[in-house]
Amino acid sequence: MSMAVGKRIRFFRKLRGMTQKxxxxxxxxxxxxxSIRIAQYECGARTPKPELxxxxxxxxxxxxxxxxxxxxxxxxxxxxxxxxxxxxxxxDVFSLAGNIELWSDTEDDSVPLAVRVxxxxxxxxxxxxxxxxxxxxxxxQWRYNFPNIPKNESEMI
Numbered sequence: 001m002s003m004a005v006g007k008r009i010r011f012f013r014k015l016r017g018m019t020q021k022x023x024x025x026x027x028x029x030x031x032x033x034x035s036i037r038i039a040q041y042e043c044g045a046r047t048p049k050p051e052l053x054x055x056x057x058x059x060x061x062x063x064x065x066x067x068x069x070x071x072x073x074x075x076x077x078x079x080x081x082x083x084x085x086x087x088x089x090x091x092d093v094f095s096l097a098g099n100i101e102l103w104s105d106t107e108d109d110s111v112p113l114a115v116r117v118x119x120x121x122x123x124x125x126x127x128x129x130x131x132x133x134x135x136x137x138x139x140x141q142w143r144y145n146f147p148n149i150p151k152n153e154s155e156m157i
Contacts, residue, residue, distance in 0.1 A: 004071035005053075010042040012060040012067070012144070026059035027052065062144040090115055118147075 013023050020042070024034025040046040041056075048056060057064040072078045082102075085091045089110050091102045106116040129139040 004069060004073075005047065005067055006042040006044045007071070007073070008067045008069060009038070009048075009056060009060070012062050013038070013042075016060055018060075023056070023059055027055040061141075063146055063148055065146070066144045 009023075013020070018026070020035040020038035024036075024038045025031070029037050037046070041048050053064055053067060057067055060067075070077050070081050072081075082091070082093070086093065089108075091104050094101050094103055104111060104116075104119050106120055108116075125134065125139055125142055128134045129136065
């Protein structure tokens with residue numbers, strides 16, 4: 001894991017309105033070390049072990065995968081992630097009317113069915129959010145807990 005994990009922990013902790021001490025207590029650290037340990041993870045001085053990462057993700061109400069995304073503050077890392085998605089035939093990049101667009105053919109059988117379904121679901125939920133059919137909180141709850149399906153997802157689509 002990289003510094004990106006610590007940044008994501010900090011992002012979600014702040015999003016949830018928690019202090020480092022509150023998050024530390026939520027994962028079971030002693031009151032003497034709770035805020036110190038979380039600060040160490042957030043600044044990258046320490047890396048949480050997988051079982052602790054699970055506890056942190058549970059306390060923050062997000063998927064573990066939401067904490068382990070690549071470091072997109074590095075433009076090179078971002079570009080190589082996009083290149084890898086292109087290599088996997090999930091996305092193509094186009095310039096259209098002065099805009100750069102990522103495009104995926106969800107009818108293309110070379111794109112795995114699971115990916116096509118996930119992309120269609122994402123597009124539908126984003127559309128619902130953009131048209132005020134679901135709230136930003138509902139949309140974010142789905143995104144940050146993906147692939148875990150919220151109980152009321154059927155109402156969201």
